[in-house]
C-alpha cells in the first residue's frame with residue numbers, strides 16, 4: 001500500500017489537516033509580522049511627532065514662554081491617538097500639558113536623559129529631550145493610545161475570517177470526501193452483491209431450464225419408447241425373416257430395412273443427446289462443400305426415391321467453424337422433415353453462398369435447404385423451432401428435429417430462419433459466420449484396406465478392448481470386414497497385460513466405461529505414456545464419458561456404423577505420430 | 579500664534595526654577611530681573627550661530643563677556659555653570675577696564691561701557707546684547723522689561739552684518755525684529 005493510498009483510505013484526510021495547519025501558521029506569522037510592523041510604524045510616527053514638539057517648543061522652553069509652549073502642546077491634540085502631551089523643563093518640572101479625560105499628568109516627571117519609546121500597559125510613551133545648540137532645555141513627552149485589543153482584533157478579523165473559511169472549506173471537503181469514500185465503498189459492495197445475485201439467478205435459471213428439459217424428456221420417454229419399440233420390431237422381424245429366406249433380393253431389402261431402423265434409432269438418441277446438451281460440441285473448421293458432399297449418400301438414403309436431391313455449393317465457399325456431427329444431424333433432420341412434407345415426391349435442394357459482410361455484420365456463409373412440399377401454415381411458422389412442437393402423429397415425430405437445427409445454428413455463432421408458404425414449399429436458411437482459421441487438410445479419399453497405408457505405417461493388427469461380448473463380436477466382424485486382424489481384451493488391465501506381452505499392435509480401439517477398476521481413458525493415457533505414437537481410438541455410448549475424454553483422444557460415439565468406424569480408424573491412423 | 583502679553587508671574591516662576599536662590603545685592607525685583615537676564619544670556623548662546631571664521635579653535639569656549647558695570651553678580655556664573663553651547667563650554671568674563679574683546683562671543687554692554695564698545699570697533703563675529711536699563715543704545719539684542727516681564731528686541735540686520743545667524747525660534751519670542 002503506497003502512502004498515497006493510505007492517505008486516501010484514512011478516514012481523516014491528513015493532507016487537508018496539514019494544509020490547514022500551514023495556513024494557520026502562515027496566518028499567525030503574517031499577523032505577528034504585521035503587528036510588529038504596525039507597532040514600529042506607530043512608534044516611528046509618535047517619535048516624529050514628539051521630535052516635532054521638542055524642536056518647536058525649544059524657544060518657549062528656553063525663554064520661559066509658557067503660553068507659547070502650551071500652544072505647541074495643544075497643537076498635538078489634533079492626533080486623536082494622543083492621550084496626553086507635556087513639556088517639562090530642564091529640572092523635569094511641568095511647563096505645559098494637555099490631557100484627555102481620565103489621563104493624569106505628573107507635575108514632576110521622572111528624569112529621562114535620552115529619547116525613549118516604550119509600550120507600557122497598552123500605552124505608547126514617547127519622550128524626546130528638548131535641546132538647542134547642545135543645551136538641554138527639558139523634555140517633550142507624549143502618551144499615545146496603543147491599539148486597543150478590539151481594534152487589533154478588527155484588523156485581523158478579515159484574516160481570521162479567511163482562515164476560518166479555509167478551515168470550513170477544508171473541513172467540508174474532508175467530510176465530503178469521507179462520505180464519498182463511504183458511499184463508494186457501499187456502492188461497490190452493493191454492486192458486488194448485485195453481481196452475486198445475478199450469478200446465483202443465472203445459475204438457478206440454468207438449473208431450471210435444464211430441469212425443465214429433463215422433465216420434458218421424461219414426459220416424452222413414453223413416445224420415445226414407442227419409437228424404439230417400433231424400430232426394434234422392424235429390426236427383430238427383419239432379422240428373423242433374413243434367417244428364413246435365401247432369396248438374395250429379398251435378403252437385401254430386409255437388411256436395408258433393418259439398417260434404416262437402426263439408423264433412425266441412432267438419430268433419435270443423438271437428437272436427445274444434442275437436445276439435453278450433454279453431447280460434447282467439437283467445433284472444427286469445416287469445408288461445407290466437402291462435408292455436404294460426404295453426406296450425399298446418407299441424405300439420399302433418408303429421402304425417398306421420388307425425391308430428387310440437388311446439391312448446389314460453389315467451390316469458393318468460405319470455411320466455417322462448427323461441429324461436424326451436429327451439422328450432419330441438422331441436415332439429416334431437415335431432410336427427414338422435407339421428406340415428410342413431400343408425400344407426393346418433389347425436390348430437396350441444398351445450396352450455399354458467401355454473404356460478404358459490412359462494417360457491422362461480419363462475413364458469413366448462408367446455407368439454404370429448400371423443399372417443394374406442403375409448406376407450413378402461417379400460424380405454426382413461428383413455433384416450428386420450439387422443442388417438442390410437432391404436427392406429426394405419436395411415434396412419427398418428437399418435435400426435436402428443428403430444435404436441434406436451431407441449437408446447432410446458435411451454438412455455432414449463427415442463426416436459422418424459415419420461409420414458407422402453404423403449398424409452395426419451405427426454405428430453411430442457416431447462416432454461419434465465416435472463420436479465418438485454415439481448414440484442415442482434406443481427408444484421404446476413397447475406401448479400402450490397402451488405402452489405410454496412405455496415412456503412414458500400415459494398420460494391420462488392432463487391440464480391441466470391450467467388456468460387452470455382443471459389441472465385441474460385432475465390432476470384431478466390422479474390423480474383419482475392413483481387413484484388419486484384432487485381439488480382444490475384456491478389461492483395461494487385461495489389455496495392458498496383453499500389450500506388455502506383445503506390443504506389436506498398430507492401433508487400439510477401446511471402450512471407455514468398463515469394469516475391472518480401470519476405464520478406457522486411463523488405459524489410453526497409460527498406453528500413450530508407454531508408446532506415444534500408438535494410435536488410440538476411444539468409443540462410448542455415454543455422453544458423460546465422452547465429455548470426460550474431451551479432446552485428449554479421438555472419440556467415436558456408439559452406436560456407429562461400419563463407415564463411421566472406417567472413417568475414424570483412418571483419421572486416427574493418419575494422425576499417428578503427428 | 580503668540581500674544582505679546584506675558585504675565586510676569588510666569589517668568590518669575592520660571593526664573594525661580596532656573597536661576598535658583600540669589601545672593602546679589604539688588605532688591606527682590608532686580609534680583610528676579612537680572613536672574614532672568616543672566617539665564618537668557620546663557621540661552622542666547624544656544625540660539626545663535628557664529629561664523630566659522632569667528633572660531634578661535636574647535637574647543638575654544640564661548641566667551642560671555644560683561645563690559646562696563648556688572649549687574650548680575652554671581653547669578654550669571656550660576657546660570658552659565660556646566661552649560662555648553664554647540665559643544666563648547668561657556669566662560670563668563672568680566673572686562674572692567676578697556677580691553678580687547680578678542681575672547682568674547684557674547685558681549686553684554688553694562689552701564690558706562692559704550693565708549694569701550696566704540697573703541698573695540700568692528701563687532702564682526704560678536705553678539706552685542708544691550709539693556710534698556712543700562713543705555714538707550716540698541717545692540718543686536720536689546721533687553722527691555724515689558725508688562726513686568728523681561729523681553730527683548732532683535733536687530734537682525736546688525737546680527738547678519740556681524741555674520742551671525744539667529745534661530746527663528748528666538749526671533750519668534752522677540753518683541754520686535756529689525757529686518758533689513
Ligand SMILES: Nc1ncnc2c1ncn2[C@@H]1O[C@H](COP(=O)(O)OP(=O)(O)OP(=O)(O)O)[C@@H](O)[C@H]1O
Pocket residue numbers: 333337338341371373374375376384385389390391392396397398399400401402403426
Ligand atoms: N420442411 C417442412 N415442411 C413443412 N412442415 C415442416 C417442415 N419442417 C418442419 N415442419 C413442421 O414443423 C414441425 C416441427 O418439426 P421438427 O423437425 O422440430 O419435429 P418433427 O419433425 O415433428 O419430429 P422429429 O423431427 O423430432 O422426428 C413438424 O412437425 C412440421 O409440422
Ligand SMILES: [Mg+2]
Pocket residue numbers: 333336337397400401402
Ligand atoms: Mg423432424
